[in-house]
Amino acid sequence: MRYTAALVLIGLAACSQPKTTMENVLKGKLKREALSVASKVPGRIVEIRVNEGQNVKAGDTLAIISVPEAEAKLHQAQGAVAAAKAQYEMAFNGATKEQLEQVNAAYTAAKEQFELARKSYERVKKMHDEKLISDQKYDEVYTKFQMASSQLEGTAAKKKEVESGARSEKQRMALGQLKRAEGALEEVNVALNERYLLAPADMRIETVAQKAGELALPGYNIFVGYAQDITYLRFTVQEEEVLKYKVGDELEAYSPFDEKVKVKAKISSIRELPGYANRSSMNPDYKPSQSLYEVKLVPVDSKAASELLTNITMVISKG
Template sequence: MKMLKVFLIISASLLIFGCSNGDEIKFIEASGTIESTNIIVSSRNAGNIQTTNFIEGDKVKVGDTIIIIDHELLDIQLQQAIAGKDAVEAQLKLMLAGARIEDINQAVQNLKQAKVNYETAEKDKIRLQNLYDSHSITQKQYEDALARYDLMTAQYNSAQENFNKVKMIFRKEEIDQAKANLNKAIAGVDLLKKNIRDSYVVSPINGFLVKTYVERGETVTPMSSLFKVADLDVVELVIYVSEEELGYVKLGQKAEVTIDTY
């Protein structure tokens, strides 16, 4: 946002009543310009102009949305960021809460049963190995025993791994890292929300929309000038008096101002 003083396209003539010696009245006529404070508002985001709500010459209030920049991509990114934040937050809660008692008990029972099945399959494998070597059983019976042994071994290893996870105690460093990841995810969500808010470009003051620099559908980049607003409630008249007549001008004197029209 840039603030600057500019000359409005208007001229003024000033008639000053200056007093000289005696009762002689001196009229001084001078010309000048009326100045106002204007603000040029720039874009903070890149994108296409989606909506323009006012036209040049309209009166606007502070906070009025003058231009909307398309933010569909930002909306999608925000949804993704929120989902990621929720996942990180859920993981941290699990780490802080630890496993439930019923989960631990179930893991213990599963491990015990898997161990029994594994030991039984191992004994059958050894027994059938001897029978197969003595040609007392068929090759298929022996292969079935091997397959069952492999299956029970895999189930036992899986139950052992699950039990280790359930009873795992997270280190302080791991919890601190999870908290940092959550803070980072929250900051990412907040940043995207701010970028979406910045897509709604508002008037910073009460005044008049004196200039628009973009049209609907145009693509803008950060720092692109979008529009200019002028505060006409407080203006300043600047006149130019010659050095010879300057001595007739006193503080507090009355003046008559007329506006030239064309």
């Protein structure tokens, strides 16, 4: 009997204690910004350097992709730049000593050929005037004289061009070709740099969608994680409760499973959640349906909040 009476007293004492319920608190979640890392160029994954659950720093290499097409184009682009640079330097620096000697030699030979053709023509013309040779012979010598004259003019023009240097139009054309080749080389280098998938921020890797040896496609997410330094709390509040909160209010959130886990945070925004029907009621016999709002809080001590797990449940006392 004494044992039974003790149990009854303990039960009554327990009933007299305030009952812990969730009626006086708002439930929410600790969230972080989700980050995705995808490849910009197609290629075969050579190496995966991180595992799920691993924390990485901004700029860390997450994976390496092989892009053989870009590597082949690199040699082509380097050759095009070298050729365009040589053309550019030739256009601005003018002809070399050897080129000048070749042009002068060609001009001298053309001049001597012209003098020989001129003398032959003068002799044949006198003989033709005296009716000593036929018209056919005269026409042949005259044609050779005209050809020698044209060759001399062409060689003289070439000699003048080489001595005076390239025209400004050719110089600009050579510069344009060099810029075009350099742009192609830069494009190839950019593609080659995309072989390395880098972490965009300090983050925790949650999902690794592909393995080494698989084909990475442009825009397909290979890594998904959460930013470590962008933490916030999100609570869903009914209309009758949201009016008690203002942007800038400082609140204390804690874990319902461990009250030692506490986070001081400020309300950064309050926004209405999307609805799929008209919530208002024009019938006086019914209460109007309430809108739902999202109250977003930013931790005051972001470093301390970054040590908490993503998506844990947090509560705050109703205002």
